[in-house]
Amino acid sequence: MVSTFPNPASVDLSRIRLSIRSLQPQLVEWRRRLHQQPELGFQEKLTAEFVSQKLQEWGIEHQTGIAHTGIVATIQGNKLPDSHLATPFDYAQDKLTASRLPNPQVLAIRADMDALPIQELNEVPYKSQHDGVMHACGHDGHTAIALGTAYYLQQHRQDFSGVVKIIFQPAEESPGGAKPMIEAGVLKNPDVEAIIGLHLWNNLPLGTVGVRAGALMAxxxxxxxxxxxxxxxxxxxxxxxxxxxxxxxxxxxxxxxxxxxxxxxxxxxxxxxxxxxxxxxxxxxxxxxxxxxxxxxxxxxxxxxxxxxxxxxxxxxxxxxxxxxxxxxxxxPPVINDIKIAELVRSVAEEVVETPVGIVPECQTMAAEDMSFFLEEVPGCYFFLGSANPAKDLAYPHHHPRFDFDETALAMGVEIFVRCVEKYFVLCH
The missing domain is CATH 3.30.70.360 (Alpha-Beta Plaits)
Known part of the structure; x- marks a missing residue:
């Protein structure tokens, strides 16, 4: 089966819109900065400060200090939900129009921020500067992708009509930051109706997406x-x-x-x-x-x-x-994907990566993830974004002291998230 996957060197990036491809240098810069300053669960102070600084710089409303170091950003689209009302408007300015609209749909995007107690063995310019702590599972990439998604959506609010909550979660590795964030109310005010998240996955090559309905992780x-x-x-x-x-x-x-x-x-x-x-x-x-x-x-x-x-x-x-x-x-608990949201992600992924070999439905793993707590509360989909590239010696497994991934996946992650947002709100209305 592995032999049917595309060679990462031949991945077609033309399906990523130019405005997102132009973000790639920034995504790499953010990811590498985060990689140099890894922090363990509930200790992600520098990471949270960096995320908050960027969100503030872009004028994105957000709350900090949730479950110690968690952050929730809220981005309101200004496209009218009714298809016959195509003119964008500003919810904050047009109070009368907004008052006549139904409650907006709310989609959440989740990214984890914590690192692992591992001594990094990679000799790269962005090597961990924190002794005995390393981003050995891709969470630095997840945070960078979520930041890129937040930036893009804030600049293109005319393209969607609902509300997007972007959840920057601490302590996925242990002891688990999802549950305390839920208990703190991150899925409320406004109430989240669906949630999506991704994991950069070195068990799949660059140019593939692992997505399936039902049980994904144990x-x-x-x-x-x-x-x-x-x-x-x-x-x-x-x-x-x-x-x-x-x-x-x-x-x-x-x-x-x-x-x-x-x-x-x-x-x-x-x-x-x-x-x-x-x-x-x-x-x-x-x-x-x-x-x-x-x-x-x-x-x-x-x-x-x-x-x-x-x-x-x-x-x-x-x-x-x-x-x-x-x-x-x-x-x-197990990560259980909702059938409809998984189909949404799959359809979007097909637009971004080459098919059919680019979509990998048989991607279950006995690894665990506390994204499962979010999926117990609202329907959603967690999926894998292939990030391995053996040709660049970027195929070490997760939690290995030489783990690293092909950063081309960063722009692909933003593209998939953005398209999910745009398509979700169209389907909702």
Missing amino acids: AVECFNCTILGKGGHGALPHQTVDSVVVAAQVVNALQTIVARNINPIDSAVVTVGELHAGTKRNVIADTARMSATVRYFNPSLKGFFNQRVEQIIAGICQSHGANYDLEYWSLY
Whole structure:
């Protein structure tokens, strides 16, 4: 399948309007500045200051300090919604006309701003200046694309009739900034009716868009478990309860949840990523500690894994005379795209990238995203924008210390967002 994708070097940019292509140098400049000053979740002070400065410079109304460092910008179109009233007007000036119009439609665009605790290994002029922190997932690009979209829409308000809210969100990587922003009311006043967002995606080459209705990204749940046995001498196991043996059986048994308890048509995975026990080869450890993640697409599975994981751990511990301490929590629900909004994005993407190979519907991933919280509140679509270019050595995976992407994708992202805005408000009316 990968061989059918276009060569990034041959990507046709003629479908990007000239006014957006002319923004490309600025998009690159903004992205690289953000890349040099990466900040962890809820600490994005420099990033937020930069975003706010630009929005203020362009005369865009916005609120800052939402969920610590989040920002919401509001841009009001001044095109009359009725097709027979083609003359643009200024809502702020023409109060009488505005009062006779129905409540405007509201579309939100979401971009995340945070970085990761990774030491960057790239040797580029825009390398991270913050030791041990790096934009290794493309969020600097997401912020630049959202800024470019805000700038363009502000300059072309005559082209759409509704309201666009652009949400600059902190802490996607962890512990999650979407939920506190929602709780702070970012989807209210005026009420958001639909939301879109993108993720630059090095699992797809430049010139492709991954979009599909339904489940795109997985729910993620986590647990920590400590097996409490009885330590002793390695030569006298009958005097002990070997926590390592118990933990080993638990790790193996947990794999039966997906293999034997989940419908084979549903995708799910249980991964024990950490297992720590013991201090010396001839000492039987009294405790063994493990940490794991659980991922699935089907929302109906919420609550199932929690129950089944504990049943397995409890049963194995009881059979060996061990005890356990289990901490289990849900991090993010699955990313579920609305059928109609996904179709809107797909139709727009077809106008921007070459088809049919440019559109990739089979783009699901077990990675998780807290965009899912927004999609639980309002219909929307989250999609992947291909950003890898092996010819330029820009194909390292996300969260790798040498992650980088082809910046040509920045203008493509703005074009897709802008066209979604224009088309959404036409379809709404």
